[in-house]
Amino acid sequence: MRFEITHEAEQYIKNNGNSAMVLLGNITGCCGGGGGMVIPEIDLRTSKDLSGYDQIIIGDINIFVDKRIDSKKKIEISLGKFLWIKSLSVELV
Numbered sequence: 001m002r003f004e005i006t007h008e009a010e011q012y013i014k015n016n017g018n019s020a021m022v023l024l025g026n027i028t029g030c031c032g033g034g035g036g037m038v039i040p041e042i043d044l045r046t047s048k049d050l051s052g053y054d055q056i057i058i059g060d061i062n063i064f065v066d067k068r069i070d071s072k073k074k075i076e077i078s079l080g081k082f083l084w085i086k087s088l089s090v091e092l093v
Helices: 007-014
Strands: 002-005 019-029 033-043 053-058 061-066 074-082 085-092
Touching: 002 053, 007 061, 007 074, 007 085, 019 074, 033 085
Parallel strands: 002 074, 019 061
Antiparallel strands: 019 033, 053 061, 074 085
16 A cells, blocks of 8 residues: 655644544435445544554545445545545545
8 A cells, every 4th residue: 555645734633632543434315326436534533443444644644445345546635625624535436
């Protein structure tokens, strides 16, 4: 599994607990269609049950990656900002 994380995103994770989870979420309803769509999400909280995740250590931070994510995909993590609100984003390439 390949990772690309921006310096800003790495610093943001360090300042907010040193760990993040990359998981697969579902969109349902009118935007996701009747069957729903599976999209990657990133969360600064960690689950109590990590059995469904692989732990990746990048520098000083821990990234827990959902085992359902295709290991051939590259995971790109970046930090965005809207007005004064910062948020992490993740893409599978």
